Amino acid sequence: MSSMIFQRHPRYAILVFVLLAGTVWLLYSEGGHAGQSGPRDLSVTARVERAETIYQRTLKGRETLIKKFGPTPNQIAMFPPDENPWPPYTAWDFFPPAFNCPHERERVGTLGDGGKWVCGLSQVENKPDCVVYSFGINGESSFEAEILARTNHCQIWGYDFSVNSFGPEIAVADRHRTHFHAYGLAGKDNHGPDSDIKYYTLQSLMAMNGHDHIDILKIDVESWEFEVVTAFVEPFLRSGKPLPFGQLQIELHTWEKKFPDILEWWQKLEQAGLRPFFQEPNLVYNNYNRGRDQDLTEYSFINIRGDTAFVSPPKDE
Template sequence: MSTSSISPKVQLAVIVLLSILLIWTYKSCSPLPVSQSTVPALVNSLLNISLNDTNCQLSLVESDGYFCELDSAWIERKHVYSSQDKENMKKRPDTIYFVSTWEPNFHCSHARRMGIMGDGGKWVCDVYRLRSSDDCLIYSAGSSGDFAFEIEMKKFVPNCEIHTFDKNLYVCPTNVCTFHQVIFGDGIQPDGSKSWTSIIQELKHTNRFIEILKIDIEGGEYAFFPILLNSNKNLLPRQILIEVHPTNVTLVHAFFERLRTNNYVIFSKENNLYAGPYFFEFAFLKLNPSFFNQSHNNNTHK
């Protein structure tokens, strides 16, 4: 069992008991006298340390309620992000484009790969946190009839409602997801497509929060994501799990910079060797604007 699963009160009790035992041992063995007031003073000090260690207000605010961890650890996350963001913004050229640019700048302690191994599976940031949600909503687009991701997600977080979209007609496994035959676009291009906002409105999800968007639309991301990211900010998903396809370098940079501007961090990156050396799976997590402070202004090269 990890220490994170033990309640702060239990941890505190253990610390206090061990401290009293240590002081008693010291009194028994030490030739120097120990004042009776030393014990309560030390215990109070330990109490204050323990209570301070449970403070996670900063991470709660800056992750929009997704993380609760020590302020000191969260501040270190911000330093790591700023350092890697600076490197990412150098946009180094490379024959295999993604090898030397757009590296993860955030790390989820309990990221979990959901779905099949290899092509089709996706890394999800701390998916166990969704178990406590009473209104968990997940979108999966462009899976071409492969429901392995949806099946595993439903097993792991049965409280989540999953909607699957594809341009072709498929049938979701029973009690796993709801299928919609839809082409993602702007409502005009591609022909017969629907925009992100119109899809959410038709499903009556405008007042709900989308936790995850898993999407693989075979290069269509470069046309679709500007539309998605220009929609109402309340409609943006917390996590975006996507396969990014090779294309014009300018379009690739614009894709990542749009996500960056909309407060997404990169928490996972892996090469999809099934598709070839130029295809990469990325996973993004949306944080509160306050997480970034001045790092974006400092790291952006104009």
């Protein structure tokens, strides 16, 4: 029946062909096919640039949301009470993970507590000088173990004063690529002879280890993250130099924090070139508190400035 229609109405057949061809072209050129975040043939640089364009629109949306519920940051509650009039937001609505990872995005490590969301682990699979820092071990190292298992050269430096080593997940064959110290991470050094716990800044630890870059930086330090990240980022903001790490996996503990403080801290990260590409609320904590507290959440950031394995084009691009 359809063949008869095409024979009797060739113009109709041509029109159908043109529409189908146009649809296929749009799917492949605009990333409309399933599982794609953009054009298949876009360079890494182009994917990052397009993701940044989208992210900048999100920043305008944040301004609009603040004016709607504020209208100033000082008037924004982190987690409004369930009262009338009921404001339909939480603090996390102002900080969506709106940046598209330019590579594969996956959870590395165990499902549940311990795993982290990473952008483009494949980009450091064979990197000869791959460096990973992990702050906050707490006896569980599935994240670090999977990085070691899936890369050929990555070395991991772990720090946690509450335990004596990495967790048991790390295979014996990979332990030669791990380095553990029972140190704490802080905004200022404090490691004198009278100190029960030795605290170091991230700058000091990098200098001690002879590192000028970190590919993947994981921080889970029970609310100290605001102080330590600020202390590390601010000198780079003053100098205009890019941050020396490729991406950041961090858990935020916003206990007793006010929205203007979180906003100011977050904007420093953005100014330094960090862009959130994933968020995962700590649902275990939320469940234990019967849904009353939502002030713990995981974020993953990618650094869009500088020469890193995750945003710099490969040599053959």
